[in-house]
Amino acid sequence: MPDSNRMTLFSMTERAMSAQLVGMNAATSNLANAGSVASSEAEAYRPIRAVFATELDRATGISSVRSDGLVRSETAPTKRYDPGHPLADETGHIWEAPVDESAEMIEIMESARQYQNMVQALQTAKQLMLETLRSN
Amino acid sequence: MNEQIFGIHGAALELRSQRMGVIAANIANAATPGFKARDIDFNAALDARLSEARGEPARFGEPDMLYRRPTMPSLDGNTVELGREQVAFAENAMAYSATLSFVQGKVNTITRALKGE
Numbered sequence: 345m346p347d348s349n350r351m352t353l354f355s356m357t358e359r360a361m362s363a364q365l366v367g368m369n370a371a372t373s374n375l376a377n378a379g380s381v382a383s384s385e386a387e388a389y390r391p392i393r394a395v396f397a398t399e400l401d402r403a404t405g406i407s408s409v410r411s412d413g414l415v416r417s418e419t420a421p422t423k424r425y426d427p428g429h430p431l432a433d434e435t436g437h438i439w440e441a442p443v444d445e446s447a448e449m450i451e452i453m454e455s456a457r458q459y460q461n462m463v464q465a466l467q468t469a470k471q472l473m474l475e476t477l478r479s480n
Numbered sequence: 481m482n483e484q485i486f487g488i489h490g491a492a493l494e495l496r497s498q499r500m501g502v503i504a505a506n507i508a509n510a511a512t513p514g515f516k517a518r519d520i521d522f523n524a525a526l527d528a529r530l531s532e533a534r535g536e537p538a539r540f541g542e543p544d545m546l547y548r549r550p551t552m553p554s555l556d557g558n559t560v561e562l563g564r565e566q567v568a569f570a571e572n573a574m575a576y577s578a579t580l581s582f583v584q585g586k587v588n589t590i591t592r593a594l595k596g597e
Contacts, residue, residue, distance in 0.1 A: 360508035367511075396512040405545055406505045409512050458511060461562070465504045468573050472500070475580060476493075477585045 351401035353386035357466045358406040364459045367394035368413040377467070378443035383431040388421035389441035391448075417442075485590065491529040495522060495543065498575040502545070503569045506560050513556040517548040517565065578581045 349444040374391040382388040386396040392414045428437030499520055509515040525543030550559040 353504055356501070356505060358506060364511075396509075398509055398512050398515050404501065405518075405542065406501045407509060407515070407518075408505065409509050409515075454511070461507050461510070461566070462504075465507055465569060468569070469500055469504065472573060472576050472580070473496075475577070 350404045351404050351408060353406070353469050354466070356401075356406050357462050357469075359408040359410060361459055361462050363394070363396060363409045363411040364455045364462070366414075367396070368452055368455040368459075369447045370394045370414055371455065374443050375445060375448045375452075377441050378445050378448070380441045381431055381438045382421070382441075383433050383438065385421055385423075385439050389443075390419065390421070391417045391441070391443050393417055403446040443457065486583055486586055488530060489579050489586070490524065491533065492526055493576065493583060495520070495525050495529065496572060496579060498543070499572050500569070500576065503565055503572060506548075506565045507562070507569065510558070510560045510562050510565070513558060515558050515560060517550070517560045518545045519548055519568070520544065521546055525552045 362407050370392045377389040380389050395412045396409050396417055397412045398407045400407045421442050422440040423437050424440055425436055426438050432438050506517045520543045
């Protein structure tokens, strides 16, 4: 929906749901990269995290949520000694992506639950609006 | 005219729908750091609307948006308590439904009177 429009309950929910999807995608891509290794610290995968910010519509006073892009976490990759690994550097070390699988799973579950809450709210609002339309 | 037919229900329906948006916004921002949950005082807003309709000098415009006082503040400054918001949303939806059926009843009565049944 274009920004010039007044924020309605529908556009607000839509934005909140897409923000949750961004969060879920970030966590999923972290999970997918769990256990990936690189031959130097700089090349190793760093987990990404979605940042949420409130977006206030002054005309209606409704505040929606927006995902303000993704932030790469500063966690240091795990250095492991494994001289037999094909990616090992000259000292025999590999750098493993610092992904906490259970934390990412929790992140995904939380996004899914939040998404579900929005669907529920939208359903209720939609039903009430339809009832109002039908009432004459 | 509008006020004579529907009594307080016209204003109430409008406010209920506004409050639904505010509470849905709280639910949407349950994970946003620093977000402060808001709500409107329904009774005060309805009073303001009604005295406005009676022509008394009243506060015009939108109802006041108040901040919710959290039971237990969270570390990131977010004051949304999901359970509370969901209960408030459900309660508000029920009240909307009830108000709507009052309005519907009024409309039915008037339609029947017009038709001369």
